[in-house]
Amino acid sequence: xxxxxxSDTADRAAPEVKLPPRDLKRTWGWxxxxxLFFALLIWSWEGADMRPLALVEHGDNMIRFVRGFFxxxxxxxxxxxxxMMITVQIAVWGTVLAVVCSVPLGILCxxxxxxxxxxxxxxxxxxxxxxxxxxxxxxxxxVAVGLGPFAGTLALFVHTVGVLAKLFSEAVEAIxxxxxxxxxxxGATSVQEIVFxxxxxxxxxxxxxxxxxxxxxxxxxxVLGIVGAGGIGQLxxxxxxxxxxxxxxxxxxxxxxxxxxxxxxxxxxxxxxI
Amino acid sequence: MGAGVGMHAIEIRxxxxxxxxxxxxxxxxxxxxxxxxxxxxxxxxxxxxSTLIRHISGLxxxxxxxxVSVLGETVQEDGALTPEARHVRSRIGVIFQQFNLVTRxxxxxxxxxxVLGRVPAWRGALGLFTKAERLLAMQALHQxxxxxxxxxxxxxxxxxxxQRGAIARALVxxxxxxxxxxxxxxxxxxSARRVMEILSHINQAFGITVVVSLHQVDYAFAxxxxxxxxxxxxxxxDGPSRALTPAFLTELYGAQSxxxxxxxxxxxxxxxxxxxAAPVAQPVAVGSI
Numbered sequence: 001x002x003x004x005x006x007s008d009t010a011d012r013a014a015p016e017v018k019l020p021p022r023d024l025k026r027t028w029g030w031x032x033x034x035x036l037f038f039a040l041l042i043w044s045w046e047g048a049d050m051r052p053l054a055l056v057e058h059g060d061n062m063i064r065f066v067r068g069f070f071x072x073x074x075x076x077x078x079x080x081x082x083x084m085m086i087t088v089q090i091a092v093w094g095t096v097l098a099v100v101c102s103v104p105l106g107i108l109c110x111x112x113x114x115x116x117x118x119x120x121x122x123x124x125x126x127x128x129x130x131x132x133x134x135x136x137x138x139x140x141x142x143v144a145v146g147l148g149p150f151a152g153t154l155a156l157f158v159h160t161v162g163v164l165a166k167l168f169s170e171a172v173e174a175i176x177x178x179x180x181x182x183x184x185x186x187g188a189t190s191v192q193e194i195v196f197x198x199x200x201x202x203x204x205x206x207x208x209x210x211x212x213x214x215x216x217x218x219x220x221x222x223v224l225g226i227v228g229a230g231g232i233g234q235l236x237x238x239x240x241x242x243x244x245x246x247x248x249x250x251x252x253x254x255x256x257x258x259x260x261x262x263x264x265x266x267x268x269x270x271x272x273x274i
Numbered sequence: 275m276g277a278g279v280g281m282h283a284i285e286i287r288x289x290x291x292x293x294x295x296x297x298x299x300x301x302x303x304x305x306x307x308x309x310x311x312x313x314x315x316x317x318x319x320x321x322x323x324s325t326l327i328r329h330i331s332g333l334x335x336x337x338x339x340x341x342v343s344v345l346g347e348t349v350q351e352d353g354a355l356t357p358e359a360r361h362v363r364s365r366i367g368v369i370f371q372q373f374n375l376v377t378r379x380x381x382x383x384x385x386x387x388x389v390l391g392r393v394p395a396w397r398g399a400l401g402l403f404t405k406a407e408r409l410l411a412m413q414a415l416h417q418x419x420x421x422x423x424x425x426x427x428x429x430x431x432x433x434x435x436x437q438r439g440a441i442a443r444a445l446v447x448x449x450x451x452x453x454x455x456x457x458x459x460x461x462x463x464x465s466a467r468r469v470m471e472i473l474s475h476i477n478q479a480f481g482i483t484v485v486v487s488l489h490q491v492d493y494a495f496a497x498x499x500x501x502x503x504x505x506x507x508x509x510x511x512d513g514p515s516r517a518l519t520p521a522f523l524t525e526l527y528g529a530q531s532x533x534x535x536x537x538x539x540x541x542x543x544x545x546x547x548x549x550x551a552a553p554v555a556q557p558v559a560v561g562s563i
Contacts, residue, residue, distance in 0.1 A: 187364025187391025
């Protein structure tokens with residue numbers, strides 16, 4: 001009896017289940033995609049001056065170079081720490097100014113809050129701020145306001161506004177519109193709609209973005225000194241140029257430790273807030 | 275405010291709304307609601323209930339040629355909002371299916387936002403509410419039985435609790451008209467009855483005009499003396515809820531009628547409602563199905 005039943009179900013099930021046919025379009029799509037990707041790699045090989053053999057050929061040279069870094073020379077550590085502090089201070093002001101400006105600019109970039117003739121021009125302006133690297137802005141501001149940390153602060157500020165306004169507006173565009181409608185229905189003005197309907201929804205994300213930008217601004221600020229815009233970058237540049245690799249190592253260690261500590265602290269803060 | 279006394283609560287003339295490819299969500303609506311009425315708005319999904327309510331509060335703008343006035347002030351006319359729309363909105367409380375509270379703010383803050391329409395714009399925008407205003411919000415929360423949850427974030431509350439919070443916000447607003455768009459559609463039966471009782475209480479105790487759209491006909495029977503039925507954007511019935519016949523409802527809802535007015539559930543539900551609230555006479559339809 002039992003066997004009969006089993007074969008019965010097998011008979012009934014067999015013709016019904018089949019593998020779906022291969023999607024040819026998809027298979028070809030993948031093949032073409034990979035082909036294009038490899039073509040891109042080959043095309044870029046020469047432009048990027050790829051010479052992996054050089055790593056081996058100049059091996060002994062590099063070993064001598066790396067040896068130069070040890071032991072690190074912390075003789076001038078007070079100076080290094082002082083400059084590192086200035087670097088962080090540049091990042092603090094650059095980020096805070098950027099956040100303050102990115103709140104209104106981010107809202108003006110959001111297509112669910114403002115008409116197209118507002119968000120298009122504002123977005124293009126933000127594109128410009130973002131497209132130009134901090135270092136380029138730093139060189140320009142050194143000319144404008146003179147050598148020193150202020151030029152670096154301004155450079156970080158402008159570039160970060162471009163980045164944060166875009167991130168802020170993306171958060172705003174992803175909000176739930178219903179609470180905003182609820183506020184509007186009470187007879188609120190449009191500014192009040194944003195203050196009570198939009199900002200509470202996006203605040204955790206905004207804080208998270210702002211902290212993340214602070215971390216990357218500290219990293220960026222460590223090189224601003226190379227173009228004379230303040231911070232530890234200037235020292236770094238001098239010691240590398242002077243072949244003082246033991247001092248270079250000391251400065252790098254200070255940079256790595258500071259950046260790591262700030263990253264950890266800001267991550268903690270982010271978790272605490274969200 | 276004085277100008278509005280004696281005016282109709284809601285007056286709609288020839289309101290139509292055409293969406294995208296020429297489909298009419300509202301088709302020549304004419305409607306007058308008197309002050310102090312409690313009106314149920316029924317109809318199948320897509321019949322235009324929500325659209326009508328959103329037009330009354332000026333959240334959506336209708337086609338040219340129609341007009342909506344509320345309490346003697348014009349909200350929209352000829353396809354455009356009037357300058358007084360914001361002022362009228364402050365006199366209309368709106369309750370939504372999804373509550374539309376700001377979930378990250380406390381219930382008390384949500385409720386106090388009801389004053390935004392009548393305090394100076396800068397003070398509202400900065401969130402500087404006076405002690406009297408907060409107290410008013412607290413009283414409103416007490417009236418809907420939510421005072422003990424005042425400090426909780428709205429996101430921590432159940433649907434029924436959030437909806438009561440939304441009603442409190444409308445009370446703080448001192449709205450003279452309450453528009454409720456499917457306020458109970460996402461609630462369990464017990465919370466749904468509680469919300470309908472509060473709406474009915476507000477209507478009777480404070481004389482606030484209530485227009486409530488409902489998916490389930492039995493709630494209209496139990497709580498609303500007057501019912502409007504919509505189909506394809508037209509009003510197909512306007513009269514006492516008591517006079518609605520099962521035959522008419524079956525025709526109104528067509529294929530959906532079984533789900534919404536099942537004979538069994540109807541009788542049961544109505545009896546329960548009548549037990550608890552009983553603002554309306556026993557529906558004539560009970561037993562005859």
